[in-house]
Amino acid sequence: MKPGVIILNIGAALVALLVLSPLLWMVAVSLMATGEASTFPPPILPHAPTFEHYRTLFVDYGIGRYLLNSALLASLATILALLFTLPAGYAFAKLRFRGRERVFQALVAALVIPGQIGMLPLFLLLKSMGLVNSYAGALVPWLAGIFGIFLVRQYALSIPEEMIEAGRVDGASEWQIFTRIVLPTLRPVIVTLALFVFLGSWNDFIWPLIVLSDQSLYTLPVALAALSREHVQDNELMMAGSVVTTMPVLILFLALQRYYLGGLTAGSVKG
Amino acid sequence: MSALTSRERTAWSFVAPALIAIGLFFALPTIAALFLSLTDFDIYAVADLRNLRFVGLGNYTSLFARPLFWQALGTTMWFVVFGVPATVIASLAAALLLNAKTLRWKPLWRLALFAPFVTTLVATAVVWRYLLHTRYGLINYALGSVGIAPVDWLGSPHAAIPAILIFVVWKTFGYNMIIFLTALQTTSADLYEAARIDGAGWWTQFRHVTLPAIGPTLLLVSILSIAGFFQIFAEPYVMTLGGPAQSTVTVLYFMFEEGFKWWNLGTASAVAVILFVLILIVTLIQLRLTREKSDA
Numbered sequence: 001m002k003p004g005v006i007i008l009n010i011g012a013a014l015v016a017l018l019v020l021s022p023l024l025w026m027v028a029v030s031l032m033a034t035g036e037a038s039t040f041p042p043p044i045l046p047h048a049p050t051f052e053h054y055r056t057l058f059v060d061y062g063i064g065r066y067l068l069n070s071a072l073l074a075s076l077a078t079i080l081a082l083l084f085t086l087p088a089g090y091a092f093a094k095l096r097f098r099g100r101e102r103v104f105q106a107l108v109a110a111l112v113i114p115g116q117i118g119m120l121p122l123f124l125l126l127k128s129m130g131l132v133n134s135y136a137g138a139l140v141p142w143l144a145g146i147f148g149i150f151l152v153r154q155y156a157l158s159i160p161e162e163m164i165e166a167g168r169v170d171g172a173s174e175w176q177i178f179t180r181i182v183l184p185t186l187r188p189v190i191v192t193l194a195l196f197v198f199l200g201s202w203n204d205f206i207w208p209l210i211v212l213s214d215q216s217l218y219t220l221p222v223a224l225a226a227l228s229r230e231h232v233q234d235n236e237l238m239m240a241g242s243v244v245t246t247m248p249v250l251i252l253f254l255a256l257q258r259y260y261l262g263g264l265t266a267g268s269v270k271g
Numbered sequence: 272m273s274a275l276t277s278r279e280r281t282a283w284s285f286v287a288p289a290l291i292a293i294g295l296f297f298a299l300p301t302i303a304a305l306f307l308s309l310t311d312f313d314i315y316a317v318a319d320l321r322n323l324r325f326v327g328l329g330n331y332t333s334l335f336a337r338p339l340f341w342q343a344l345g346t347t348m349w350f351v352v353f354g355v356p357a358t359v360i361a362s363l364a365a366a367l368l369l370n371a372k373t374l375r376w377k378p379l380w381r382l383a384l385f386a387p388f389v390t391t392l393v394a395t396a397v398v399w400r401y402l403l404h405t406r407y408g409l410i411n412y413a414l415g416s417v418g419i420a421p422v423d424w425l426g427s428p429h430a431a432i433p434a435i436l437i438f439v440v441w442k443t444f445g446y447n448m449i450i451f452l453t454a455l456q457t458t459s460a461d462l463y464e465a466a467r468i469d470g471a472g473w474w475t476q477f478r479h480v481t482l483p484a485i486g487p488t489l490l491l492v493s494i495l496s497i498a499g500f501f502q503i504f505a506e507p508y509v510m511t512l513g514g515p516a517q518s519t520v521t522v523l524y525f526m527f528e529e530g531f532k533w534w535n536l537g538t539a540s541a542v543a544v545i546l547f548v549l550i551l552i553v554t555l556i557q558l559r560l561t562r563e564k565s566d567a
Contacts, residue, residue, distance in 0.1 A: 005373040012374055015365070016383035019441065023386065025409060026398045037401075042412050084289045091285035098279065103290070110298070114502055114550065116523060117543045118300030120536050121307055124317075125300060143292035174281045203391045205505045206523075210531055221393035225509050228397045235401050242394035253389040257382060260389070264446070265453040 023250075030054070030240035037235040053240035063244055065216065066223040070202055071248075073135060073219060077142040077201035078194045084143050085193065089152025090182055094164060095174070104153070107146050115141065116206070123210060137211040138219075142201060148193050151263060155189035156182070192263030195256050202249050220245040308540035317534060330541035339517060340542070343525040346518065347501060349432050350439075351553070354500040358440045359492055362447035367481075369448070370455045381452070385445035392442065396509035399438040400425065403510075425511050428518035435506050435519060443499065447492045454488035455481070490561050494554050501550050522546050 029037045031049040057063040091097075092104050122140070123132065131137040159182060167177040183190075205221045212218060218226070224241050231237055253260055275283070308330055315322040334340045365384050369377055387395065402408050403424040411421040424434040458481065466476045482489075504527060507519040513528075520528075522542060530539030 002373075008368075008371055008373055009375055012368055012380045015368065016380050019387060020383050021409075022395065022398050022402055022441070023390070025402070029401070038407050040406060040412075042407055042409050084292055087285040088289035091282050095282035095285060096278070097275075097282035100282075103286070107293070110293075112498075112551070112554070113301055114498065114547060115297070116502060116526070117304050117547045118297060120530050120540050120543065121300040121303035122296060123531075124307075124536070125296075125303075127317075140296050144289075144295075144297040146293060146297070149289060174278075174285075178285070199389055203389075203393075205393050205508075206527070210527075221391055224391075224397060225393050225505075228400075228509060229512075235404075235407070238397050238401065242391075242397050245394040246391040249389055249391060250386065253386075254382070261381075261385070261449055264449050 023246075026239050026242050029236055030243045032236050034234070034236055037239070038233070053237045054244070056237060057240055057244060061227065063220075063223065063241065066218050066220045067244065067248075069217060070220040073138055073208075074198045074201040076135070077139055078197045080139060081142050081145050081148055081197040082190065082194060085145055085148035085152055086183070086186065086190065087178060089149045090156045090178060090186070092149065093153045093156035094159060094161075094182075107149060111146055111150070119207070119210065126211065132211055133214050133217065135217065138208050138217075141207055142197060145197070148197070151193055151196075152186065152189055155186060159185055188259060189263070191256060191259040195252070195260050196263060199249050199253065199260075304540045304543050307537055308544045310537045312535075312537040312540070314534040317536070326537070330538045331545075334538065334541055334545070339520065340525060342517060343520045343522050346432065346520060347503070347522045350436065350503055350521065351497060351500045353433075354436050354439060355493060355496045357436065358444050358447060358496050358500075359489070361440055362444040362492070363451050363485075363489075365444060365448040366451035366455055367477075369452055381449075384448060387442050388445040390442070392505050393509055395442060396438065396506055399441075400510045403434050403438075426515055428516050431511055431515060431519050435503075435510060438510070439500070439503065439506060443496075447496065450488060450492055451485065454485040458484040486561075490557065493557060497553055497557070498550050501546060501553075522549075 025044070028045055030053060031051070032043065032046040033048065033050055034052070036043060036047060092100060126132050126137045126140060131140070163181055163185075164177055167181050172180065202219075203221065204219075205225070208219045208222050209225070212222060215223075215226075224245050227241055228238055309325060309327060310316075311324045311326045311329070313322075368374070369381055369384070374380070402410050405411060405421055405423045405426065408424075410424070415421065422430050424430050462480045462484070463476060466480050471479065502523050503521045504523040507513050507521060507524055508527075511519045513520040513524055523546065526539045526542040526546070529535050529542060
């Protein structure tokens with residue numbers, strides 16, 4: 001190998017290590033004994049790895065409850081988003097109806113409006129419906145996913161017209177065609193969208209912070225933020241809490257990265 | 272207008288649930304924010320709507336008279352003005368590195384550089400608060416090893432914004448990197464070949480082949496980044512609580528406190544509307560500048 005090539009490869013490895021080092025250190029410190037991380041120079045690896053902080057989190061602070069809340073909300077958000085988005089995205093791509101183009105253009109234009117603008121009235125609306133401080137209230141924003149419709153439509157455009165027409169000739173209804181013929185071909189974009197919504201819901205902070213005031217309903221990020229205010233000095237405990245919060249989505253991403261990265265470019269470049 | 276055909280009715284049944292949800296939970300609240308910003312909606316109105324009064328532009332004029340609002344606006348502008356170029360440069364550099372022909376194990380490096388983007392913001396903010404710790408943090412330790420005195424990152428009004436900026440760039444650059452990478456991969460190899468034959472060096476190739484080819488992507492990434500940096504909230508909420516001396520209170524943080532701490536929902540809605548208008552203006556300016564540049 002040429003020296004330039006070797007330098008380039010070592011450089012890439014160093015950059016990758018630098019970028020990953022906060023996450024690696026998070027794991028290392030979470031395994032250190034209490035107080036070990038508050039010494040100078042900062043220890044890189046735990047002297048004697050211990051799981052005591054994870055025990056404390058689950059036994060004394062009931063983080064299992066928040067883990068369950070996060071998992072439940074993210075799963076429900078994913079299912080609901082798919083139910084609402086898939087038929088709509090397909091219809092905007094393949095079904096003909098008056099006003100289709102105009103409605104779709106309006107949706108794309110609305111993509112530039114940040115969700116935070118309507119957050120306060122949405123809170124009041126949900127309050128009047130009695131949905132504040134409930135799982136339902138936390139799930140509502142995931143029903144109105146314009147980006148998901150856009151993503152599904154982009155993918156559905158490539159479904160051959162003959163396939164749908166063949167179903168019609170056989171006498172299948174439009175919904176039968178959708179569930180039996182179209183959905184199987186949409187599989188990759190379904191996985192992508194499910195992954196986006198699951199990760200988005202899991203990582204979301206400001207909306208659950210606003211809408212869930214009862215501690216037993218907290219999601220992991222909300223609980224972790226509250227915990228980190230009380231335990232500023234307990235570095236090892238906080239790192240363990242961060243591992244519990246972020247590891248599930250990091251693993252999920254690693255397992256399905258192909259779908260995630262593929263969807264990222266499909267949604268942004270083609271548009 | 273003639274009646275819907277049965278085929279059209281079926282088609283509408285596909286889109287209706289999503290459109291109703293978007294109308295009810297997105298469009299209606301967005302429009303309502305405009306109206307709310309013209310009222311004195313506060314804790315008394317939350318209790319009883321009869322206490323609600325129309326105040327015209329009163330919320331806006333009183334906002335413009337508040338120093339903290341201007342400070343929050345200024346802080347947010349710092350984030351945008353420094354954060355957007357920083358994240359664009361970092362992500363483009365990373366994409367160029369990953370696109371190098373002689374680089375091995377590309378998928379591995381791509382995954383490593385992208386990983387921070389999918390992590391939970393609150394969790395990594397907690398991690399970075401510790402990384403940036405004045406005495407025990409890894410960052411000051413690394414700086415100390417090259418002879419730089421410890422910086423009180425999150426405790427000094429001058430260092431807190433740069434500290435949060437470094438964290439945000441670390442957290443988000445992977446996303447832009449993937450978008451740049453896709454654009455780079457679709458740039459024709461013939462163009463580079465022609466440039467090389469003309470004797471163009473690395474920099475000349477970058478300026479005259481790469482940059483023009485990724486121009487539209489550059490615009491897209493900047494617009495997305497601008498919107499992102501305008502909406503910074505969780506980072507100061509977790510890392511600094513808006514301090515020290517309220518130096519990291521952003522516009523969204525200000526809105527959150529105003530709305531959900533003090534229940535001044537009218538004022539908070541005015542902040543939301545101002546934030547939206549700002550994002551829109553900056554985006555439109557950017558689109559305009561790019562168009563002028565490409566026309567020239």
